[in-house]
Amino acid sequence: MTRGIGLAVAWFALIGCIVFLLAPLVVTVGVSLSPSPVFQLPQGEISWRWYERLGRLDGLLDSVLLSLQIAAFATAVSLVLGTMAAIAVVRGTFPGRETLATFLVSPLMLPGLVIGIAMLQCFRALGLRDALPSLLIAHVIVVLPFVMRTLTAGLSLFDFSLLDAARTLGLSYPKAVIRVMVPVLAPSFITGGLFGFLASLDNYPISIFLTDVYHRTLPIQLLQYLGESPDPTVAAVSTLIIAMTALLLIVGDRLVGLNRMAGV
């Protein structure tokens, strides 16, 4: 009896949870398809007019390209640095490994705005005033914790005798790493890289301090549109972002499996 009630509560919470979580997404998609210029769900007919206006948004394409470029760079660098550090943490015998791991993951847990402002002051003090290199460097800090986390988890389950086996079968050490360790750890690389990539694409609090007029990342551009042009064109942009995120998750699911990604 009590068990039944408990289960009913649990299911109710889950369903409520999902409706609650998806509500803003559904509304955004709905508004983008409505012909009405005030934010409304479509009543009967669907219109693509807001999508046709996307081209008129100033700087949208530039900011998308810039954000993609930064995210790709930061993810690539983080995968290299993070993999090496994760191997050191998992396989090393030096003291303070746990502390080191916590340190490398900590940017994820600390306020982005504080990190952003601290970077701004530091970069200025060091004479780095250009927006693009600042953003590229800063975003590595955004992505690295994701890679570290998934890779330390993945590596602690990795059987290092696989490398020994590959070496005795005729591969040099670097080749063994590439042919055996990389494919076996692929799920960790993909999961950490994917979430890190998305975090970089979405980062506002750090980027806001490092951008200039010529280098505005997508989130900064979006927030500006929200401030100045409250018409459903923004909903159309948002819908495209939802679609792209969903697409990336589907790709991730095909490669890794959603359950594995959820475990991170």
Added chain:
Amino acid sequence: MEAHLDIAGVGKRFRQTVVLEDLSLAMRKGEFVSLLGPSGCGKTTLLRILAGLLSPDGGRLHLAGRDIGRLPPHRRNIGVVFQNYALFPHLTVFDNVAFGLRARGTPREEIAPRVRRLLDMVRLGPMASRAIAQLSGGQQQRVAMARALAVNPELILLDEPLSALDRKLRETMQVELRQLLRELGMTAVFVTHDQEEALALSDRIAVMNAGRIEQLATPAEIYARPASPFVLDFVGQSTALHGEVVEAGDGRLSVQTAYGVLRAQGHFAKRARVLVAVRPERIAPRPAPDAEWTGIDLPLAAQTFLGSRRLLHGHLGGGDRAIVELPAETEISGDMLPISWRITDTLVFPAPDVAE
């Protein structure tokens, strides 16, 4: 005759701990040698040094006339079967077996038939396209064998390859493994801590202890003539009594033990502390019938029935032990049993410094 594998003066220490001490071992082509010893005796270290996964502090390694001491693992042409098999989880059975061939750049058209032949040899032909996770423990073990053999190595190293299997399967696999290696004329070094396995499989056994080889000999010799109390204790069971030589001369000894005076053969000084031992199946359940026999009255503690045989355990103190093997149908009554054995079956060792 030149040895196929020649290990000369190999040593290894980690920090202050000596793991291998100036170790030498030579093997003929096609020979099957077991490295037998408790964990921490250095057997796995030696195996890793042979494979090139660990570099020794000194010494030389020759395989088939080549100096392999400085070669990296991938140039040594040595196959290894790892304890946990170390099969590649992201590859199929076929691709696992083909891995070494591909790593060496073997032409594509040669790979498929060779892999198929090996898989047939280990009776896994129909499993070629399976994933590793779909195989049972015994099947995984056979894939690991096939993978190590596929590259046609000069030497195969087996690191406790059967220890993960249950007893019944292990015994079947032992026979299979020995047959397979013999058919291929493969030279093999087999690491194990299981003395029964070593006795069953090996041409010769190297019993290792604390980084040294205590004895290198055929299984029969190791069992019948153990070179040290350690080997006596580690391989097979035995009765062993501590004592002091009270009479010595002409290679004949009398030893005073806690259970009476025993006669034995050997060259020891009078008053020397010794360990007198005998294997359980050499013991007869009766008093010594003549001067060629010697024995004691054994206080009995317990019996274990093993189907065809029966084991009697003595109730002894002070680091002594006694075990007697008799046919199962032998009737035993009472708490005391007179036992005796031939003097020629007696083994005598200098008493170990520290009784364990």
Added chain:
Amino acid sequence: MTRLGIGWLAVPACVFCLLVFALPLALLLLESLRDGQGWTLDGYRNFLGSAYSWQVTTRTLRLAVLTTLICIIIGYPAAFALARARGVWQALFVAALLLPLSLSVIVKAFGWTVLLRSNGVVNRLLMASGLTDAPMRLIFTETGLLIGIANIFLPFMVLPIFSVIRQIDPRLTDAAATLGAGPIHGFTRVVVPLTMPGVVAGVTLVFSMSIAAYVIPTLLMGDRYQTLSTTIATSFLYLQDPQRGSVAGVVLLVLSLLVVGASVVLARKVRATP
């Protein structure tokens, strides 16, 4: 040196993080201790002496506590249901959690500005159901803000708890039952302690992220509603008052470090008492 062994591999990431992450934070701390002339504690004196700063700080903390509570009240039972779901359903539910989790905060916040408008979907539903007659003011209220923040961080509560529950052997509750524990007793004594590692992870994530939230308060409350985060941003971006911004930054940083530190201690404790 050789003792470091494979540890050398960590050097590039370490050096990078020290230069780009730790060093700036240290400099920020120094900055908060300086004004135009030299070293001073004035920044902290002003901050701690101002009732407004205290209001902002307590507001930030209250927001984080309430968000965490809402998330755990909804998220904990939901994680159980998620773990009981089978096959395709579970995959769909997990996908429904992962999509919002991966999605841009700005997009979600935008969705909520639409939902919470006086002529928005929430008010229409409320009126249609007869719960209210007139549209409720939701946007630019703390209620609306809490709904928005909870929405954004909820998946970070559900997923860690879910992945812990997934590993609990269902036989444990059965075993508890055979030992005479009733369902409630079995749940509180056996299941709840086992899920604690997930709860600690979830609470840490949600609390440390909501204490630092910036985009959502800005969008759902506007500039006049100040939290520590918005104080930092306005001090630097509009008021050109780096000292005040640095002090607020250090306060926020210390609060976050306390949360992380507490979570490390708690996680160890939770693991130590099975």
